[in-house]
Amino acid sequence: MANFTLKPLKVKLSQSDLMLSAVIIVLREFLEAALITSVLLSISRVYRLDMRWFFYAVCFGISGALVYAYHFDSVSDWFDGVGQEVVNAMVQLLVVALVTIYSVLLVILTGSEGDRLDNVRLRYVQSALRTISIIVVALSLLREIAEIIIYGSGFSASLEMFQPVLIGGALGMGIAISLGALIYNTLVNLPKKLITDISQTLLVLIAAGMVSQAVLFLIQADWLPSQLPLWDSSSILSEQSLLGQLFYALIGYEATPTALQVSFYGVTLFLIATAIVITKLKQSRNFHN
Amino acid sequence: MINAVRLSIAFIQKYRLFFCSFLLLTSATALAGVETFRMEIRDHLFYPSELQVPVGKKVKLIVKNTDKTPEEFESYELNREKVIGGGRKAVIFIGPLEAGEYPFFGEFHPKTAQGKIIAK
Numbered sequence: 236m237a238n239f240t241l242k243p244l245k246v247k248l249s250q251s252d253l254m255l256s257a258v259i260i261v262l263r264e265f266l267e268a269a270l271i272t273s274v275l276l277s278i279s280r281v282y283r284l285d286m287r288w289f290f291y292a293v294c295f296g297i298s299g300a301l302v303y304a305y306h307f308d309s310v311s312d313w314f315d316g317v318g319q320e321v322v323n324a325m326v327q328l329l330v331v332a333l334v335t336i337y338s339v340l341l342v343i344l345t346g347s348e349g350d351r352l353d354n355v356r357l358r359y360v361q362s363a364l365r366t367i368s369i370i371v372v373a374l375s376l377l378r379e380i381a382e383i384i385i386y387g388s389g390f391s392a393s394l395e396m397f398q399p400v401l402i403g404g405a406l407g408m409g410i411a412i413s414l415g416a417l418i419y420n421t422l423v424n425l426p427k428k429l430i431t432d433i434s435q436t437l438l439v440l441i442a443a444g445m446v447s448q449a450v451l452f453l454i455q456a457d458w459l460p461s462q463l464p465l466w467d468s469s470s471i472l473s474e475q476s477l478l479g480q481l482f483y484a485l486i487g488y489e490a491t492p493t494a495l496q497v498s499f500y501g502v503t504l505f506l507i508a509t510a511i512v513i514t515k516l517k518q519s520r521n522f523h524n
Numbered sequence: 525m526i527n528a529v530r531l532s533i534a535f536i537q538k539y540r541l542f543f544c545s546f547l548l549l550t551s552a553t554a555l556a557g558v559e560t561f562r563m564e565i566r567d568h569l570f571y572p573s574e575l576q577v578p579v580g581k582k583v584k585l586i587v588k589n590t591d592k593t594p595e596e597f598e599s600y601e602l603n604r605e606k607v608i609g610g611g612r613k614a615v616i617f618i619g620p621l622e623a624g625e626y627p628f629f630g631e632f633h634p635k636t637a638q639g640k641i642i643a644k
Contacts, residue, residue: 252635473600
C-alpha cells in the first residue's frame with residue numbers, strides 16, 4: 236500500500252474472509268438452479284429424452300446473464316426504481332407457468348396412454364418437454380449468474396481481492412453442482428414410477444416456492460400490499476442455517492411469511508396439483524374407452 | 525376448459541362486492557403517504573448503521589450507494605434483498621414491522637457492512 240492512513244472504523248478484510256463469503260454467496264445462488272436442473276435432467280434421462288437441451292440452456296443462461304448484468308443499472312431504474320424486483324418476479328412467474336405445463340405434459344407422457352401415443356404426438360410432447368427445460372434452466376441460471384457477475388465485478392479492480400473471490404466462487408459453484416449431481420444420481424437410480432412421483436412433487440413445491448419469492452419481490456416493490464408476518468418459525472428452523480437454506484431452495488421455506496405469500500403458495504400448490512390430477516383422470520378415461 | 529373459465533367468471537360476478545371491497549381495501553394504503561428514510565453506503569459501510577422506524581407502518585427506504593462497486597442490501601429478518609449498483613440509489617419498501625430489532629447486512633461485503641432497523 237503506497238499511502239498508509241489511519242482509519243479507525245475500517246476493518247481489513249483478510250483473503251480467507253473474502254473467499255469464504257464468496258463460497259457462501261455463489262453456493263446460495265446456484266443452489267436453486269442446481270435443484271431444478273437436476274430434477275429436469277433426471278426426468279429426461281429416465282424417459283430417454285435427448286439431454287442436449289442442457290447444453291443449450293447453459294449457453295443461453297450465460298449469455299442472457301451477461302446481457303442482463305450489463306443493463307442491470309438501467310433495468311433497476313424501471314418502474315420508479317423497482318425494476319429489479321418486477322423483472323425478477325415476472326421471470327419467476329413465467330418459470331412457474333412453464334413448470335405447470337411441464338408437469339401436465341409429463342403426466343401425458345407417462346400415463347397409461349404413454350405407450351399408445353402415436354409417433355407424432357409423442358414427438359410433440361418430447362420436444363415440448365425439452366424446450367421447456369431449456370427455457371426454465373436458462374432463466375434460472377440467468378438470474379443467478381447475473382448476480383454473481385455483478386458481485387464479482389465489484390472486486391475486479393484489485394487482483395489481491397479478485398483472486399480469493401474467484402476461487403471462492405468456483406468452490407461455491409462446485410459444491411452446488413455436486414449437490415445437483417447427487418440429487419440427479421439419487422433420482423435416476425430409483426424405480427421409474429417413483430422417480431416420476433418424486434419429481435412431480437418436487438416440481439410442484441419448487442414452483443410454489445418461486446411464486447412465494449415473486450410475491451415477496453412485488454411486496455418489496457410495493458406492487459402488492461405488505462403485512463405483518465403470519466408466523467415466526469425462526470426458532471424452529473432459521474433461514475440462515477444450512478438446513479434452512481436447503482429448505483428455502485427446495486420448498487421456498489420462509490421463517491416469517493406474510494399472509495399473502497402463504498395464500499399464493501397454497502393456491503399454486505392447489506392449482507398445479509389439480510392440473511396434474513385432472514390430466515391423469517382424463518387419461519384413464521381415454522384409456523378405458 | 526371453457527366451462528372452467530365460465531364457472532370462474534360466474535363466481536367472480538356472484539361475489540363481485542367482496543372482490544371489489546378486497547381490492548379497495550388493499551389499495552387504500554397506496555393512497556396514504558409513506559414515510560421515507562434515507563441510508564447511504566460508503567466504503568462498504570451503512571450510514572446510519574442503526575435506523576429507527578415507526579412500528580406497524582410500511583416505510584420507504586432509499587439507499588444510496590456512493591461506492592463505485594455494487595452492494596446488496598439484504599436482511600433475513602426483514603425478508604428483503606436488493607442489489608444496488610455503484611453510484612446508484614435504490615428504493616426498498618419495508619414493514620409493517622412489530623417492535624424489535626431487524627439486522628441487515630451488505631451481502632457483497634458481509635464482514636464490514638452491517639446494521640439494524642429498530643422498530644419502535
